[in-house]
Amino acid sequence: MKVVAYVRVSSERQAEKELSIPAQLKAIQQYCQEKGWIIVGEYIEKAKSAKTDNRPEFQKMIALAKRPNRPFDAIVVHKFDRFSRKRDDHVIYKALLNKCGVKVISVIEQTEAETPQDLLLEGMLEVISEFYNANLASEVKKGMTQNAKQGYNNGGTPPYGYRTEHIALGASKTKAVWVLGPREEIDIVRWIFHQYAYEGSGYKKIANTLNEKGVPTQKGGKWSASTIRAIIFNESYIGRKVWNKQDYQTKGKKWKDRSEWIVTENAHPAIITEELFNLCQKRAKERNNGGGETHKPFQTKPNSPFWLRGIFYCDKCNSRMVGHSTSTTRKYGGQKYYICGGYMRKGKDFCPYVGWRKEQIEKIVANKLRSALLRLTFDDQIVGEIHQYHRDSNKHVVASITGLETEIGFLKKRIEQMRQELQTGGGKAYYEDVITEMQAELKEKEAEYAHKKNLYQELILPETAIDSIKHDIRNLINLLNEEVPNPQLLNEYFGKFVSSVIIQRETKMVQITMNLKYGEQVLYQKMIVADWELAK
Numbered sequence: 001m002k003v004v005a006y007v008r009v010s011s012e013r014q015a016e017k018e019l020s021i022p023a024q025l026k027a028i029q030q031y032c033q034e035k036g037w038i039i040v041g042e043y044i045e046k047a048k049s050a051k052t053d054n055r056p057e058f059q060k061m062i063a064l065a066k067r068p069n070r071p072f073d074a075i076v077v078h079k080f081d082r083f084s085r086k087r088d089d090h091v092i093y094k095a096l097l098n099k100c101g102v103k104v105i106s107v108i109e110q111t112e113a114e115t116p117q118d119l120l121l122e123g124m125l126e127v128i129s130e131f132y133n134a135n136l137a138s139e140v141k142k143g144m145t146q147n148a149k150q151g152y153n154n155g156g157t158p159p160y161g162y163r164t165e166h167i168a169l170g171a172s173k174t175k176a177v178w179v180l181g182p183r184e185e186i187d188i189v190r191w192i193f194h195q196y197a198y199e200g201s202g203y204k205k206i207a208n209t210l211n212e213k214g215v216p217t218q219k220g221g222k223w224s225a226s227t228i229r230a231i232i233f234n235e236s237y238i239g240r241k242v243w244n245k246q247d248y249q250t251k252g253k254k255w256k257d258r259s260e261w262i263v264t265e266n267a268h269p270a271i272i273t274e275e276l277f278n279l280c281q282k283r284a285k286e287r288n289n290g291g292g293e294t295h296k297p298f299q300t301k302p303n304s305p306f307w308l309r310g311i312f313y314c315d316k317c318n319s320r321m322v323g324h325s326t327s328t329t330r331k332y333g334g335q336k337y338y339i340c341g342g343y344m345r346k347g348k349d350f351c352p353y354v355g356w357r358k359e360q361i362e363k364i365v366a367n368k369l370r371s372a373l374l375r376l377t378f379d380d381q382i383v384g385e386i387h388q389y390h391r392d393s394n395k396h397v398v399a400s401i402t403g404l405e406t407e408i409g410f411l412k413k414r415i416e417q418m419r420q421e422l423q424t425g426g427g428k429a430y431y432e433d434v435i436t437e438m439q440a441e442l443k444e445k446e447a448e449y450a451h452k453k454n455l456y457q458e459l460i461l462p463e464t465a466i467d468s469i470k471h472d473i474r475n476l477i478n479l480l481n482e483e484v485p486n487p488q489l490l491n492e493y494f495g496k497f498v499s500s501v502i503i504q505r506e507t508k509m510v511q512i513t514m515n516l517k518y519g520e521q522v523l524y525q526k527m528i529v530a531d532w533e534l535a536k
Helices: 021-035 056-065 087-099 116-149 183-198 203-212 225-232 274-287 341-346 358-393 395-424 431-455 463-480 487-497
Strands: 002-009 038-046 074-077 103-106 162-168 174-180 241-243 262-264 321-325 336-340 355-357 498-504 509-518 521-531
Touching: 002 021, 002 056, 021 038, 021 074, 038 056, 087 103, 116 262, 183 203, 183 225, 183 274, 203 225, 203 341, 225 341, 321 341, 336 341, 336 358, 355 358, 358 395, 358 463, 358 487, 358 498, 358 509, 358 521, 395 431, 463 487, 463 509, 487 498, 487 509
Parallel strands: 002 038, 002 074, 074 103
Antiparallel strands: 162 174, 241 262, 321 336, 336 355, 498 509, 509 521
């Protein structure tokens, strides 16, 4: 039986222990050798957790297993928890593979799942693995909570003005704490708070002043308004350690209620007084009409009317263009524009000002994309265009493969001719040397050919991919036909078909990069160009 090996470690630290990648591979190879199985491939996942199926090698292996011409009949793992530690993922993928005729076999927990007893055993092992993972997460959080309560650092970069220092608590135990950084950084932090509290300077003005003076940020870059704001609201500067603010299951998008935060007073040396910090919070509320919260809950964020956000880029600095509305008190007030985010955050020294009318650019992009997508749906051109794009994208590889095939064929034929001449006595004295040289060249060409063939893969286009793309096109067209389209839905659907929009400010040419994607795979890409002036 032909099999593939799947090995995984969830951290570099684990790779140094008994579950290291070489150890797993060795156990799998030995097990397959005893069974008489042939390993035709290895899928190695480094520093990837089994709590999710978002693992590149895992997904590549599953995709290959689903093909009718797959080169293997089973996946061999060291333990079932290498495959997945999440019960529902394990069941779903095992069922999918079983339907395709592919087994998942564990070296340590040997069960073929052919009898009720085996099914029960395998299910118990999966549940134990998931319990271990959940229990481990709970224990880790418990330890980190205790760490935070004692004022120790749980990882991450300290704020500007601080550094991390490790203190010894025993023979081999150390803890990380924050200590004061260089004197010049401490002075800068105090200056920022003083400017905001007493001089009436805003975030952007403070950032511009620091940039003009050539003061670098913590990472050596330019200051921005958002960086200054983060400093003003950072409680660390009064010696207060705050942990567990963000919900990391949402990748930090959601903030927890303050009652869940772990707050430790006097955890490290303060840079400013609590009175100065509180005065800055008061100034922030006054400036923002009662706003100025230290964080804004994710759920309360209003939907933006600027639906090109995230895909519209500046032609000079490549920053994302951000929505901006002018004051309604001006003569032509109430207008909405897309303005360079780099300019907004870092000022004109970073990028010159540019603004594009919201209604006009959105109209241009909508009309151009609608026309391009409708053309693709006429006479079912999507499949043909995708295959043509795949051929064009790989034509240099195909040409190289064809050229190598010709060279390999010629070398083989010439070597055979010269051998025959030597056998019949008609060969020259130097033929043996020439044959040796040609054989070495042939070996190199064959290796290069094999490498190029691996680079080029025939496009396998599932019917579900085309159905999914057509479904999204219909939804987008219907959405555009609505009298008042939902900007949130427009942003979502345009994000599926457009990777970037750029306006060249000198020529005023609008460049729209259109994509057809299936998952993360780009099946088709085309540049659409429009003239800003003609589209008025």
